[in-house]
Amino acid sequence: MIVRSLLSLILVYLALVAEICCSRRIPTDWGRPQFLLLVLFLIALRNRSGISVVSGACIGFLVDSLEPTGMGRFFLLYSLVAWWLQRRRVSGKVLHSSTQIFLLCFLAFTIPVAGAFLGVLLASQPLEVQGILFESLASTGWTMLLAIPLLLILPRPVQHRDSGSHPSRTTYRWNMLTNS
């Protein structure tokens, strides 16, 4: 558990440094690979501790810090994504590689756009729709270039199939069925 947490921390730090270094070398209009989103995706899909929301929020905070203005937008968006992924994982629905790639592609495009719109709504930041869409598309392209080989290489999270006799698992399945 401790080793896993340490590895996650190192992964997040490396992603942060990589994102900063990329943003210094790639012009803003060309987008940038979303290393932190990729790390969030990997952590949320593989984390069994149930605190993916916190991990997502922390990663979102880092993404917020890289933005020139405003804070809290990506904190909320990333924590929401992490919460949803955690629910998927807890409910035992393991995503296939192709679904993971599609989902990541969708998130890589949607999150920056949603962040920009939140900025407009909350802080009256100027919005250049065309620029943001192009930038988000470019960012999605960069992210997918990195993510596709990574998601195909990495082993898929293990699904617990022997859950029938375990009391806690039984209770949990009952919760899922009753939505309680």
Added chain:
Amino acid sequence: MQNRAGQQLAAVVVWLVGVCLLVLPESVTSRLRSVTWDLALPGEHLVELSVQKVQLWISPPQAPVENPEIDARIAFLENQIRELRLQNHQLKSRQGLVPPRIRASTDGTAPLILPDLLAARVIGRELARAWNEQPVLNRGSTHGARPDLLVLDQERLNLDIGQDHGVRPDSSVYAGRTVVGRVARVGLVTSSVRLLTDSQYRGAARLFQETSAESNQLRPGARGIIAGTGRDNCRLLDIAASETVEVGDWVYTAEEDGILPHAMCYGRVTRAELKPGAVHWEIEVAPAADPQHLREVSLLRTRLNPDRFEAPPALASRKTEVTP
């Protein structure tokens, strides 16, 4: 069940924190942001070093080829530039664009407080805008430039020195012998200037009148207060109606602290009107310094004179009395 409730509680708490972050003022969020940048700094340096080493390994640097002909040409052009600058200054002096010097007298004693003029480069507006829009710079708050720690006020003139050079708010800013304004905000490595024309600017001023066009001597006149109008000029206030004021009179600083040996020029009177029954003149002043064309300015700092502390006069005299 408890675990699930705990997760839901954690999610709610996290989202509440997120909402709080959304409403936090920029001054607080910039501090939070700087923590992230500082954390990432060692990693960035490591990547930078690695990239540099790889670049050096791929393409080793070549020694510059010395060409004596080009060196001589550069020296010739530099001399030519110096001569042209001198000619330009002389022409400006003849046309009255450069304010005449005022003689300052000293009594020979070393002053306790010494003025220290610190040179600073002006950051252009375009550069300031580009910097503000660029999300990433390669230094942390403990080492240097950071967008959120830079004071890059797009409405004001920005300078490339800040707390790192001991700049303090309200320090005077000069361009040669002319007043530009005062330091408004100080960042870690930059500062912004409240210009003379700013509506919040106030300063002690004194009128000087030319005795004759040929002698280039100035006669001190009435004291007043110079105030920015928020447009491209200033007003000189509190000049009594009994004083003599003419268009073209010079306006200089009138600080009584005696830090600088000479007064600094604010500008020239462009309009002087005394309305019937008015107690004071209505005077408009055109600033001598044009902030649009400034490239380098000087900041006034003060420091204690170290000579005054090496051999204190009181102690020295006592020593001479005791010695037989």
